[in-house]
Amino acid sequence: MAFNKARFITSAPKLSDCPPESLPEICFAGRSNVGKSSIINKITNRKRLARTSNTPGKTQQMNYYEIDDSFYLVDLPGFGYAKVPKKERDRWGRDIQNYLLKRNTLHLVLHLVDSRHPPSKLDEEFFYWLGSNQKPFAILLTKADKISNNKLRSSLAAIRKILEEMNIDVPVIPCSAQSGKGIEEIRSLILEFTDQ
């Protein structure tokens, strides 16, 4: 059964600390507090596989979780947290970019955006960067339970418009770690991209 087994493997500060390139991997990116840990826990049916917290910017390493002995989910450090000194933010940016460009076993990037707010300038730059570097990616619109269906529809339309202007055609999935909305769709995407 898919997503039956999940275990923490390691926390890697940079590319050279990542596990050997053996299994396909899917990474989760997005700004701090966007809901990465919560969505990983929901997808894997675990309460505390990934740590969730109200203190943004705490997860500063790439956390590896092995699923069903067959692929990795990788929680990337949240970016753009204002309270972290700029120098440190820049270093993370470089480390993450290095990982995204050079990790041969990376099959898909899931970029999370809070459905309540328009994508930030950093989010937009990241869409563009992923598109220009031909990285397969999808966008998860998180915390969808917190807004009305009408508001969700307009957030979805706003993101689609931005992507269209960049000539980027990728899935955009509204989801919620609370209600479970979108979780099956995310799981299917993960299985598709990890050749399961």
Ligand code: GDP
């Ligand atoms: P991370 O920093 O991106 O890993 O974000 P977390 O998963 O730690 O979530 C940040 C905060 O948002 C926590 O207080 C979560 O309980 C809350 N949160 C995350 N996902 C959801 C969601 O789908 N619905 C609601 N209502 N709250 C969420």
